[in-house]
Amino acid sequence: MSLPHALLTSLLEKPTSGSELARRFDKSIGYFWQATHQQIYRELARLEEAGLVSSTAEEGARGRKRNYKVLTAGKAELKRWMSQPSEHRNLRDEMMVRVRAAAIIGPHGLQEDIRIRLEHHQAQLALYREIEKHDFKDKPKDPKLGLQHLLLNAGIEYEQMYIDFCHKVLKQIESACDTRGKPRLKRA
Amino acid sequence: MSLPHALLTSLLEKPTSGSELARRFDKSIGYFWQATHQQIYRELARLEEAGLVSSTAEEGARGRKRNYKVLTAGKAELKRWMSQPSEHRNLRDEMMVRVRAAAIIGPHGLQEDIRIRLEHHQAQLALYREIEKHDFKDKPKDPKLGLQHLLLNAGIEYEQMYIDFCHKVLKQIESACDTRGKPRLKRA
DNA sequence: TTTGACATGTAACCCGTTACATGATTTT
DNA sequence: AAAATCATGTAACGGGTTACATGTCAAA
Known part of the structure; x- marks a missing residue:
């Protein structure tokens, strides 16, 4: 709430x-x-x-x-x-579910989806960096802004992490296809 | 969905x-x-x-x-x-809202809350590492497990990032209190 | 056979979302 | 004054959560 x-x-x-x-x-x-x-x-x-x-x-x-x-x-x-304990929300990410599914039944077009996500998170990262440059770079250490800067940095790190994850998944799918010629599919 | x-x-x-x-x-x-x-x-x-x-x-x-x-x-x-584009979910984290609020009206007990969160995320991180040791360390490079390992690593990195963020916020609050003797409060 | 744990299910509630409606304000 | 836009609001729906109810099975 x-x-x-x-x-x-x-x-x-x-x-x-x-x-x-x-x-x-x-x-x-x-x-x-x-x-x-x-x-x-x-x-x-x-x-x-x-x-x-x-x-x-x-x-x-x-x-x-x-x-x-x-x-x-x-x-x-x-x-x-x-001053009350905050409610904890777990991660909830549809793409992660898809990666898990891909681990079971093969990619099935997941790459394209990941590329779209990549673009989104790269755009978000660029936006955050723009904001940082605009709002924080000139004021070296205003203590009033410290927490807000930390928040922004958390956003930046999150986006970087997500982008990195996408790249790893793409690479993994690609290499798995290389090794076996084709994504692993158990035939129904 | x-x-x-x-x-x-x-x-x-x-x-x-x-x-x-x-x-x-x-x-x-x-x-x-x-x-x-x-x-x-x-x-x-x-x-x-x-x-x-x-x-x-x-x-x-x-x-x-x-x-x-x-x-x-x-x-x-x-x-x-x-093969369909996945729905994008933004971050949604109550603690971030509190940090933002703290930037406006001062900590007001936020530290205690952060410490609780810290414990939780540290426990989660420990659990993930345990799983990694148990499920992935012995099988060096089973390509079938590659994606699942990536997922687990994403979880690990997320927890590390969150823990790091908590530490930074605690430090920032502490140093702000030191500098000014007291958290900044605009009197109502 | 009674007790308790287990497996499934019903019901109600709240948040978040979407579609749309209506009153005010500005633009042309 | 008509049209477009803005600000606020109503209504309905679906997912997620919580509390609780009912039926089954195994153990004491």
């Missing part, structure tokens, strides 16, 4: 509207926690209902921009949440 | 019952795709309904062990799925 707290964090940094939050979620926090605008609106309504945030707009002002800001209770809730 | 295909893969490797699959999912495939026994039973029922697997048990034999095996159509479906 991180979404409300991600929103609180984002609103604490700078009060804004739901649509703006949705856009901001494509960056920064969005690298580790994504949300569609429907989720965000739903959650903002709940947060307001719970008295954790307030918005500048009368009831039922559909279509008009609402500006949200965090109330004291909201900040308190965020602190409370921070 | 990987669960049915993960089940097909697992059943192709060795036909078994739902409960056994649930147990096996705690290992191997389970490192990258988890499922509770309810999900597994639900999905097995669907797969049988769709004619992709068959089970040894008359209708409505509740409580009695059912042995599932993959039918030809099931294997075909798995191959079809493998």
